[in-house]
Amino acid sequence: MTRSSYLVLAILFAAAPAFGQSPLADLTDADLANGKRLFEGQCARCHGMRGTGGEGANLARPILPHAADDSALFSVIRSGIPGSGMAGTRSMTDQEVWQVAGYVRSLSRIAVVSLPGEAGRGRVIYETKGGCQACHIVQGQGGSLGPELTAVGTRRGSDYLRQAVLDPGASLPDSLMLPPGYAEFLLVRVVTRDGREVRGMRVNEDAFTIQLRDQNDHFHSFHKPDLREMEKEFGKSLMPSYQGRLSTSEIEDLVAYLASLRGEP
Amino acid sequence: MRSVRLLAVIAMLLWPVGLDAQVPYQRIERAESEPANWLTYSGSYRSQRFSPLKQINADNVSGLRPTWVYQVREPGIVEATPLVVDGVMYLTEPPSTVTALDARTGRRLWSWSPSMPKDVLHIGGPAVNRGVAILDDTVFVGTLDAHLVALDSKSGAVRWDVVVADNRLAYWISSAPLAIDGKIVIGVSGAEAGIRGFLDAYSARTGERVWRFWTVPGPGQPGSETWGGDSWETGGGSTWLTGSYDPEFDLLYWGIGNPAPDWNADSRPGDNLYTCSLVALDASTGELRWHFQFTPHDVHDWDSNQIPVLLEAEVAGRQRKLVVMANRNAFYYLLDRQTGEFLLGTPYARQTWSDGLDQRGRPIVLPNTEPSVEGTLVYPSLQGAANWFSPSYSPLTGFFYVAVREMGAHYFKGQAEYEPGTRFTGGGEQALSGDSAYGAVRALNVGTGEMKWEFRLLSPPRAGMLSTAGGVVFGGTDEGNFFALDAGTGEPLWDFQTGGGIRSNPMSFSINGKQQVAIAAGQALFVFGLP
Numbered sequence: 001m002t003r004s005s006y007l008v009l010a011i012l013f014a015a016a017p018a019f020g021q022s023p024l025a026d027l028t029d030a031d032l033a034n035g036k037r038l039f040e041g042q043c044a045r046c047h048g049m050r051g052t053g054g055e056g057a058n059l060a061r062p063i064l065p066h067a068a069d070d071s072a073l074f075s076v077i078r079s080g081i082p083g084s085g086m087a088g089t090r091s092m093t094d095q096e097v098w099q100v101a102g103y104v105r106s107l108s109r110i111a112v113v114s115l116p117g118e119a120g121r122g123r124v125i126y127e128t129k130g131g132c133q134a135c136h137i138v139q140g141q142g143g144s145l146g147p148e149l150t151a152v153g154t155r156r157g158s159d160y161l162r163q164a165v166l167d168p169g170a171s172l173p174d175s176l177m178l179p180p181g182y183a184e185f186l187l188v189r190v191v192t193r194d195g196r197e198v199r200g201m202r203v204n205e206d207a208f209t210i211q212l213r214d215q216n217d218h219f220h221s222f223h224k225p226d227l228r229e230m231e232k233e234f235g236k237s238l239m240p241s242y243q244g245r246l247s248t249s250e251i252e253d254l255v256a257y258l259a260s261l262r263g264e265p
Numbered sequence: 266m267r268s269v270r271l272l273a274v275i276a277m278l279l280w281p282v283g284l285d286a287q288v289p290y291q292r293i294e295r296a297e298s299e300p301a302n303w304l305t306y307s308g309s310y311r312s313q314r315f316s317p318l319k320q321i322n323a324d325n326v327s328g329l330r331p332t333w334v335y336q337v338r339e340p341g342i343v344e345a346t347p348l349v350v351d352g353v354m355y356l357t358e359p360p361s362t363v364t365a366l367d368a369r370t371g372r373r374l375w376s377w378s379p380s381m382p383k384d385v386l387h388i389g390g391p392a393v394n395r396g397v398a399i400l401d402d403t404v405f406v407g408t409l410d411a412h413l414v415a416l417d418s419k420s421g422a423v424r425w426d427v428v429v430a431d432n433r434l435a436y437w438i439s440s441a442p443l444a445i446d447g448k449i450v451i452g453v454s455g456a457e458a459g460i461r462g463f464l465d466a467y468s469a470r471t472g473e474r475v476w477r478f479w480t481v482p483g484p485g486q487p488g489s490e491t492w493g494g495d496s497w498e499t500g501g502g503s504t505w506l507t508g509s510y511d512p513e514f515d516l517l518y519w520g521i522g523n524p525a526p527d528w529n530a531d532s533r534p535g536d537n538l539y540t541c542s543l544v545a546l547d548a549s550t551g552e553l554r555w556h557f558q559f560t561p562h563d564v565h566d567w568d569s570n571q572i573p574v575l576l577e578a579e580v581a582g583r584q585r586k587l588v589v590m591a592n593r594n595a596f597y598y599l600l601d602r603q604t605g606e607f608l609l610g611t612p613y614a615r616q617t618w619s620d621g622l623d624q625r626g627r628p629i630v631l632p633n634t635e636p637s638v639e640g641t642l643v644y645p646s647l648q649g650a651a652n653w654f655s656p657s658y659s660p661l662t663g664f665f666y667v668a669v670r671e672m673g674a675h676y677f678k679g680q681a682e683y684e685p686g687t688r689f690t691g692g693g694e695q696a697l698s699g700d701s702a703y704g705a706v707r708a709l710n711v712g713t714g715e716m717k718w719e720f721r722l723l724s725p726p727r728a729g730m731l732s733t734a735g736g737v738v739f740g741g742t743d744e745g746n747f748f749a750l751d752a753g754t755g756e757p758l759w760d761f762q763t764g765g766g767i768r769s770n771p772m773s774f775s776i777n778g779k780q781q782v783a784i785a786a787g788q789a790l791f792v793f794g795l796p
Contacts, residue, residue, distance in 0.1 A: 037680075040693060041679055041681075048695040054694065084391070087388070091684070091686070091687040179699065180698055181696075181698035181699015181700060206742060207704075207724075207742045207760075234700070
């Protein structure tokens with residue numbers, strides 16, 4: 001690269017946020033590949049080789065609490081997060097930091113792909129025959145027992161969405177309250193020492209307590225040493241399977257509708 | 266006037282002799298005889314993290330209440346074990362601040378913070394500090410930018426400040442120093458940036474360096490044949506956790522960290538001594554008396570920076586003077602602490618990388634357990650079955666209490682090119698975290714390693730253990746539980762949600778005749794006692 005093109009890049013990167021255009025938009029495939037290489041060498045020890053977290057946060061999700069926009073993501077990578085294990089980097093150039101930022105953003109971005117179903121028909125199924133609104137919120141409307149779906153198409157591919165409709169317990173999303181790797185909506189059945197049985201979804205847990213939310217939308221809190229039994233029902237879900245309840249083409253329409261939910265009104 | 270001068274001269278002559286010193290070496294040597302205080306990082310030179318206090322016991326521990334809480338002033342992870350000396354607590358706060366507190370109320374008496382460059386390097390770990398050492402009237406701390414600083418114990422004023430190593434080369438300090446007779450021993454971090462590790466001893470009075478032990482031998486030195494090519498120059502071998510000391514043999518026991526680069530060993534064929542080893546050093550000269558390598562040619566970042574615990578127990582029908590370690594590689598080891606002879610090694614957690622140990626304690630490594638480009642699943646994970654957080658040994662139960670991490674990881678191999686002051690690791694892991702992993706407190710029969718009981722934790726812990734003469738074991742969790750178990754049975758007796766992850770070790774002291782238990786959690790230090 002010539003000196004003048006470096007200059008152009010520098011101006012572009014420096015000026016871009018001021019114009020509301022993130023430098024990430026200009027990254028090439030080669031930039032992202034280099035971002036991946038740098039990520040695996042310098043970030044993966046804590047964030048995992050696939051960015052799904054470990055000692056460090058799960059980065060493969062659309063909203064990063066410390067990096068609401070791309071310039072915030074740049075400063076987190078450059079300067080770290082005070083008071084956390086996240087250290088900044090001194091060794092990368094600004095361009096390399098942008099490459100890593102681009103790669104991090106790519107971890108959670110599901111591309112728009114063409115699907116066999118028809119989203120318009122899927123929406124009707126979602127709102128009527130499927131009864132999905134009873135438990136899911138889209139654009140502020142619906143019940144809150146299940147996951148909020150306003151932008152589910154940006155973070156979930158069609159294969160995952162199809163599986164979620166057919167076998168909801170097979171792959172639960174990551175917990176919002178616990179670190180990466182803990183399932184949200186995990187069904188847990190407990191029996192207290194006095195024989196009371198409660199079944200609900202795990203909201204939070206530690207070594208000594210567990211918080212559940214039952215099907216009737218009540219929270220329960222238990223001290224584990226006071227329980228006679230506690231069973232985590234991996235592979236199950238409060239959500240019913242739509243296998244057999246919807247036709248194959250209806251399922252594809254529903255999947256197409258879910259994939260079309262990208263946060264835009 | 267003349268007599269006043271004379272008195273002043275006499276006082277000056279007396280001062281260096283230390284007649285008035287508050288914590289002479291002899292007090293630390295006999296720390297177990299004054300359990301109201303906590304005079305060194307692990308409670309005593311033997312590092313048993315056992316408190317002979319018994320006011321808090323299995324019957325009344327359920328009545329524990331917070332006595333006071335101290336909030337640290339800069340956000341950060343608090344891994345420190347405080348010291349307590351005659352009513353004063355010495356705590357480090359992130360990143361390298363030392364604070365003296367009134368141990369009765371938690372009110373500050375003084376505080377000192379180093380002036381450090383904004384871009385101080387701490388590659389391989391968070392900006393933490395695990396505590397201070399005290400000797401005579403001086404408090405000693407290692408700083409993030411790799412200085413060793415001596416502070417007046419009453420005011421926090423600097424007595425001396427020496428550079429241990431160059432932070433631009435990514436040397437940094439996180440561990441508490443160890444004060445022995447006249448000397449301050451301090452280790453360094455930085456293997457994730459390809460430092461050449463060492464352990465140093467400094468004169469407590471002047472800050473002059475007395476000796477240096479290189480953990481990676483140079484050309485011509487014994488052990489250098491275990492390094493291919495020039496790999497020794499960037500071979501790692503950090504000394505980032507406080508060791509133990511046996512005054513009888515005048516031996517220091519210190520765990521040595523991983524070789525560099527961590528997960529790509531192509532450039533460093535051989536056993537890579539003395540990485541992933543325990544070394545026994547002559548405390549007067551720093552000379553190596555013996556070593557034992559737990560994980561030759563490590564490729565998983567299984568540092569041996571765990572606490573070496575000194576104790577006496579019967580092994581195979583014979584009473585032995587032991588050094589015991591629950592190693593990051595998932596094996597529990599007993600060594601003769603005078604000779605280094607391997608006596609026993611047995612897994613205390615799930616491990617899938619070896620087919621056990623041979624007669625000399627060398628692991629029989631299974632094929633296809635090295636990191637690979639596509640990822641290789643191995644137990645334990647990078648953080649190991651145990652890590653820096655302390656185990657505890659109770660001479661009353663004969664149990665060795667260890668906080669265990671049951672977690673596997675896919676290990677990846679990547680490229681590693683050395684550039685001074687940058688990451689030099691060559692790969693990484695993807696841990697099987699969350700619901701796929703769990704933690705436990707395990708009580709091991711000290712002489713056999715056999716598990717006597719286990720108490721399950723939700724997640725792999727990063728908090729150590731304390732056992733007490735009251736028959737109680739204290740521990741903490743990543744989710745913020747501080748808890749007490751029955752030392753004999755593992756039954757839960759008490760738990761308290763601190764509201765912040767616990768990445769520290771419990772300790773105990775007494776103030777005005779009332780036993781207290783302290784633990785750092787989140788951004789605070791909590792002290793508990795009976796009402």
